[in-house]
Ligand code: IMP
């Protein structure tokens with residue numbers, strides 16, 4: 001097990017350290033605690049990538065919060081709008097609730113903008129988005145993101161929930177495969 005871990009570490013280069021990630025989560029948790037003080041919040045984690053962000057954030061929240069998860073698949077056909085398919089839906093009814101979507105990474109933004117539209121159609125009281133990593137790009141418009149962890153370049157990244165063929169999600173830092 002230990003040996004396998006060493007092999008994984010060798011093929012990745014750290015882009016954002018564990019400490020930087022911890023500090024950022026604490027900073028964003030403070031914003032969320034202030035914003036939703038005295039209110040109820042439903043945190044909606046997007047599986048699988050957001051499972052680590054949600055669990056780290058959860059431990060820093062001191063508000064009235066419940067957690068739910070959704071799993072979606074995005075399709076990128078010739079249409080630029082993209083489509084999402086629900087693989088696992090929410091358990092709770094979010095109508096009239098404050099909803100915070102937590103996502104791992106924003107690349108083209110299609111997943112998040114489609115998901116936001118879908119959840120808005122269920123009439124939540126409010127809806128906000130926390131995305132841990134946001135890829136910079138000229139054709140993208142990440143204005144819909146209310147809390148953004150780190151802006152990164154266009155490299156394919158792994159770790160802190162993000163995978164390459166299902167692997168590397170467990171790394172406590174963000175890495176570029178090298
Ligand atoms: P978008 O719809 O293009 O914004 O895609 C977002 C989804 O693509 C994320 O939820 C990830 O699952 C995946 N993704 C995009 N970029 C990366 C990356 O660099 N590493 C791992 N997964 C990524």
Ligand code: MG
Nearest residue numbers: 047048049104
């Ligand atoms: Mg994802």
